[in-house]
Amino acid sequence: MSNDSLTIEHQPLKRCDLFRIRGRVDGETAPRLEQALRRVLENGRYKLVLNLAEVTFLSSAGLRVLITIAKECRRFNRGNLYLAAPNQRVQQVLELAGLDELFKTFPTEVEAVGNF
Amino acid sequence: MSNDSLTIEHQPLKRCDLFRIRGRVDGETAPRLEQALRRVLENGRYKLVLNLAEVTFLSSAGLRVLITIAKECRRFNRGNLYLAAPNQRVQQVLELAGLDELFKTFPTEVEAVGNF
Amino acid sequence: MSVDAPASAHHLHITATPAALSTIRTFTEGCCHALGLDDEQTFWILLAVEEAITNIIEHAYAGRGGELDIRCWRADDDFYILLHDHGRPFAPETVAPPDLESPLETRSVGGLGLYFMRKLMDEVRFSFDAEGNHLLMVKRHAVG
Amino acid sequence: MSVDAPASAHHLHITATPAALSTIRTFTEGCCHALGLDDEQTFWILLAVEEAITNIIEHAYAGRGGELDIRCWRADDDFYILLHDHGRPFAPETVAPPDLESPLETRSVGGLGLYFMRKLMDEVRFSFDAEGNHLLMVKRHAVG
Ligand SMILES: Nc1ncnc2c1ncn2[C@@H]1O[C@H](COP(=O)(O)OP(=O)(O)O)[C@@H](O)[C@H]1O
Ligand SMILES: Nc1ncnc2c1ncn2[C@@H]1O[C@H](COP(=O)(O)OP(=O)(O)O)[C@@H](O)[C@H]1O
Numbered sequence: 001m002s003n004d005s006l007t008i009e010h011q012p013l014k015r016c017d018l019f020r021i022r023g024r025v026d027g028e029t030a031p032r033l034e035q036a037l038r039r040v041l042e043n044g045r046y047k048l049v050l051n052l053a054e055v056t057f058l059s060s061a062g063l064r065v066l067i068t069i070a071k072e073c074r075r076f077n078r079g080n081l082y083l084a085a086p087n088q089r090v091q092q093v094l095e096l097a098g099l100d101e102l103f104k105t106f107p108t109e110v111e112a113v114g115n116f
Numbered sequence: 117m118s119n120d121s122l123t124i125e126h127q128p129l130k131r132c133d134l135f136r137i138r139g140r141v142d143g144e145t146a147p148r149l150e151q152a153l154r155r156v157l158e159n160g161r162y163k164l165v166l167n168l169a170e171v172t173f174l175s176s177a178g179l180r181v182l183i184t185i186a187k188e189c190r191r192f193n194r195g196n197l198y199l200a201a202p203n204q205r206v207q208q209v210l211e212l213a214g215l216d217e218l219f220k221t222f223p224t225e226v227e228a229v230g231n232f
Numbered sequence: 233m234s235v236d237a238p239a240s241a242h243h244l245h246i247t248a249t250p251a252a253l254s255t256i257r258t259f260t261e262g263c264c265h266a267l268g269l270d271d272e273q274t275f276w277i278l279l280a281v282e283e284a285i286t287n288i289i290e291h292a293y294a295g296r297g298g299e300l301d302i303r304c305w306r307a308d309d310d311f312y313i314l315l316h317d318h319g320r321p322f323a324p325e326t327v328a329p330p331d332l333e334s335p336l337e338t339r340s341v342g343g344l345g346l347y348f349m350r351k352l353m354d355e356v357r358f359s360f361d362a363e364g365n366h367l368l369m370v371k372r373h374a375v376g
Numbered sequence: 377m378s379v380d381a382p383a384s385a386h387h388l389h390i391t392a393t394p395a396a397l398s399t400i401r402t403f404t405e406g407c408c409h410a411l412g413l414d415d416e417q418t419f420w421i422l423l424a425v426e427e428a429i430t431n432i433i434e435h436a437y438a439g440r441g442g443e444l445d446i447r448c449w450r451a452d453d454d455f456y457i458l459l460h461d462h463g464r465p466f467a468p469e470t471v472a473p474p475d476l477e478s479p480l481e482t483r484s485v486g487g488l489g490l491y492f493m494r495k496l497m498d499e500v501r502f503s504f505d506a507e508g509n510h511l512l513m514v515k516r517h518a519v520g
Contacts, residue, residue, distance in 0.1 A: 013230025015131065027286035028250050057275075059282045060344035067341045074337065089275065096351055097344050098332030113230040114129025143430035144394050173419075175426045176488035183485045190481065205419065212495055213488050214476030 016047035022054040025062030046079025049112040053085035084112035132163035138170040141178030162195025165228040169201035200228035241305035248300035263304035280352040283345040292319025311374035321360035385449035392444035407448035424496040427489040436463025455518035459511040465504035
């Protein structure tokens with residue numbers, strides 16, 4: 001496995017849960033991302049910020065996770081999933097999928113966290 | 117005036133107002149800091165985060181501003197002033213003044229913002 | 233299949249499982265560089281290939297693994313990649329394109345893989361015959 | 377005053393106004409380095425001096441400006457700084473120390489300047505006579 005494999009850093013804050021995602025989000029690693037996010041939803045927390053600054057690769061398997069989790073967060077207006085600091089590659093992949101308008105995206109994680 | 121004179125960056129967020137303070141907070145520059153913070157209080161916003169990572173000098177005149185503004189923020193339980201990312205010098209000055217326990221301080225600005 | 237890889241094509245034979253993905257990636261990346269593609273082009277080709285291979289692992293072989301051949305080559309300044317597996321065939325023309333217009337709440341969570349392949353490559357041609365399933369993807373003017 | 381600066385002391389004569397603070401700072405920093413103090417020591421001395429000068433500008437001269445002499449020297453490994461102004465004298469012994477125990481809500485916002493000077497320096501001695509106000513601050517073992 002190449003050494004930019006997925007790492008997930010989770011920082012629970014009072015207002016929301018911040019995740020710093022690093023490396024590859026692909027068919028192989030996306031399940032791990034989904035699991036990490038789902039664990040937070042299961043604790044009744046539905047305000048998530050994903051810092052994507054250091055995501056080096058994002059495939060449709062990763063987007064599937066983002067869409068699934070964002071849907072669950074938004075249900076009953078109980079929360080949302082914000083994206084923070086996507087790098088150019090990530091931004092291009094989101095645009096390719098027509099998702100760039102659908103996720104609320106902030107240039108920095110502090111703006112994402114501060115706008116919940 | 118030395119070139120590390122005070123600069124203040126203000127980022128209004130939905131939850132709170134974030135200030136990044138850089139350079140010297142001393143007898144000469146403290147009034148500018150007070151003015152910048154007070155302008156936000158006058159708009160009815162009482163949740164402030166001060167990022168002190170790049171403060172190079174902090175004298176009692178600066179502490180006076182922090183105490184004054186923190187008091188106003190906390191009045192009627194309407195808010196607070198959090199400190200973020202104080203460097204070692206700043207931390208030592210806060211300790212010298214016995215203020216380190218009185219201000220809620222977070223290692224990063226995102227934790228400060230996320231905990232309002 | 234109508235297009236045959238030249239004998240000089242780069243070739244990887246491997247069992248299609250999730251564990252093989254990183255080897256496939258390294259192989260494909262190496263081919264791209266050896267054939268003169270820049271990092272930008274390589275990134276998008278890796279994404280298209282990732283989607284194609286993931287589908288073979290998940291859908292054609294339904295997670296049970298199976299043989300996979302990957303061949304890459306260049307003709308003029310066009311980049312070719314040919315995938316060959318022996319899994320279940322399917323009817324690509326019956327797969328509805330993803331709905332990119334509706335809001336997130338009503339959007340399907342999947343179906344982006346084929347769409348990405350088609351957006352990223354200039355040609356995406358499936359064929360299914362007695363020898364198995366073939367997928368040819370071409371990126372025109374990939375070198376330049 | 378009982379302690380006189382040696383003739384060899386570094387000396388700055390300036391009008392005590394807020395605009396003079398950066399010159400005073402540069403002068404003091406230069407003295408510290410010339411006399412062999414490290415950056416750590418220098419930082420804390422600059423803080424003590426900043427507090428002392430701010431008080432002279434604000435309290436002794438009440439913002440109207442006035443003459444100020446600063447002298448720095450070293451004796452053995454002790455660092456001396458002597459400030460001399462002609463403003464209003466005061467009674468340092470009547471200034472109550474700041475309350476460092478009570479919660480923020482009930483704390484006074486000021487009164488930390490003298491406290492800092494006393495905490496940071498080993499000796500802080502005021503004297504007031506016909507020639508004006510003198511403030512001697514000593515940091516022992518400042519070098520080495
Ligand atoms: N190589 C394949 N073998 C069999 N079926 C496939 C293959 N590739 C795609 N499919 C079918 O096409 C559908 C759409 O594929 P795709 O766009 O990649 O989205 P996803 O894999 O996320 O469903 C799949 O759900 C599957 O039914
Ligand atoms: N150089 C001085 N000349 C006159 N009064 C002084 C001087 N320094 C201090 N004082 C008096 O002592 C008080 C406490 O000083 P200080 O601890 O520096 O706190 P602050 O200046 O914030 O009030 C001042 O309010 C002032 O009344």
